[in-house]
Amino acid sequence: AIRMTQSPSSFFASTGDRVTITCRASQGISSYLAWYQQKPGKAPKLLIYAASTLQSGVPSRFSGSGSGTDFTLTISCLQSEDFATYYCQQYYSYPLTFGGGTKVEIK
Amino acid sequence: QVQLQESGPGLVRPSETLSLTCTVSGGSISSYYWSWIRQPPGKGLEWIGYISYSGSTNYNPSLKSRVTISVDTSKNQFSLKLNSVTAADTAVYYCARGGGNSGLIDYWGQGTLVTVSS
Numbered sequence: 602a603i604r605m606t607q608s609p610s611s612f613f614a615s616t617g618d619r620v621t622i623t624c625r626a627s628q629g630i631s632s633y634l635a636w637y638q639q640k641p642g643k644a645p646k647l648l649i650y651a652a653s654t655l656q657s658g659v660p661s662r663f664s665g666s667g668s669g670t671d672f673t674l675t676i677s678c679l680q681s682e683d684f685a686t687y688y689c690q691q692y693y694s695y696p697l698t699f700g701g702g703t704k705v706e707i708k
Numbered sequence: 709q710v711q712l713q714e715s716g717p718g719l720v721r722p723s724e725t726l727s728l729t730c731t732v733s734g735g736s737i738s739s740y741y742w743s744w745i746r747q748p749p750g751k752g753l754e755w756i757g758y759i760s761y762s763g764s765t766n767y768n769p770s771l772k773s774r775v776t777i778s779v780d781t782s783k784n785q786f787s788l789k790l791n792s793v794t795a796a797d798t799a800v801y802y803c804a805r806g807g808g809n810s811g812l813i814d815y816w817g818q819g820t821l822v823t824v825s826s
Contacts, residue, residue, distance in 0.1 A: 602769075635812055644802055644816035645753070656814070688753060692811030696768040697743075697755040 603627050603691050607700035613708040618679045622703045624672040624689035633693035636665055636674045639702075640685045648687075649674065679705070710735040712803050712817035720797075720824050726790040730803030730817060737761050737784045741807030744777060744788045746799040747819070754799075758807025759786055766807065793824045 604627035614620050624634065632652040637645035647656045649665040652672055662677045676683055684707050689700040716728035730742070744756040757767035759777040767775050771790070779786040790797060800821050806813035 633811070637813075644819050645813075646816075647812075647814050650812050650814075690753075690813070692806075692813075695766055695811065696770070697807075697811045697813075699753040699755070701752050 602696050603630060603694060603698050605689055605691055605698050605700040607687075607689055607703050609703060610701060611704040611706060613706045614679055615708045616679055616681055620676045620679055620705060622674045622687055622689075622705075624667075624674070624700050626670045626672075626691055626693075629669045630691045630693035632668045633691055634665075634667065634672050635690045635692065636663075637688045637690065638683075638685045639688065645688060676705075710805060710815045712805065712815060714801060714803050714817045714820040716820065716822070718821060718823060720793055720822060721826055722794055722824055723792055726788070726793050726797060726801075726822055726824070728788045728801055728803070728820065728822070730786050730788075732784045732786075732805075737779065737781055737786065740805055741810075742779070742786045743804045743807045743813060745802045745804055745813070745816075746797075747802070748796075748799045749821075756788065756790075756801075758811075760808055795824050798822065798824045 606625045634652045636649040639645040653665045664675045686702045686704045711733045713731045720726045738761040743758040759765045776789040800819040802819045803817040804813045805815040
């Protein structure tokens with residue numbers, strides 16, 4: 602199985618900050634990478650797919666980049682509703698696998 | 709807009725079988741693939757497996773020996789059975805749309821907590 606490693610596992614940030622989360626795959630996955638946002642008690646929500654394509658309805662402050670093994674999720678100007686846990690997921694091969702998550706907390 | 713809703717017992721005894729059903733509304737179950745994903749309390753996400761509308765399946769090797777996913781197109785539902793459960797199977801179980809040629813998961817149910825305890 603392809604292992605997905607996210608960093609950091611958690612960090613503190615302030616509203617208005619620019620934040621970057623990284624995700625590394627244990628082998629090349631081309632651009633078959635999605636990012637999800639999960640808030641407490643809720644299901645994950647798809648933010649980005651194909652590494653950099655914004656899902657319909659997702660604010661443009663979210664962006665993704667990367668290909669192969671290294672990927673990033675950037676939030677250009679953190680809003681209060683963005684404090685959540687973020688997961689990357691590869692869909693290059695089965696079994697589908699997720700990163701361990703990055704929790705963005707309020708400073 | 710597609711909506712998914714999980715249903716089933718919230719408590720299962722050790723060594724017994726966990727059974728959940730997902731009802732799809734706002735669209736047909738046909739022409740798509742459907743997955744089950746779980747999340748132990750405070751932990752990350754684990755993909756369990758998928759089924760197509762025609763019944764083809766693919767399971768996570770880590771659970772393959774204990775998992776069965778089935779589909780009932782007449783009811784727009786698909787189901788999960790996980791046998792011989794232990795406390796390690798305690799998790800929020802999500803049904804979702806995605807799998808097959810594209811493993812992208814785009815719609816999720818709200819999730820249901822299943823606790824394995826005597």
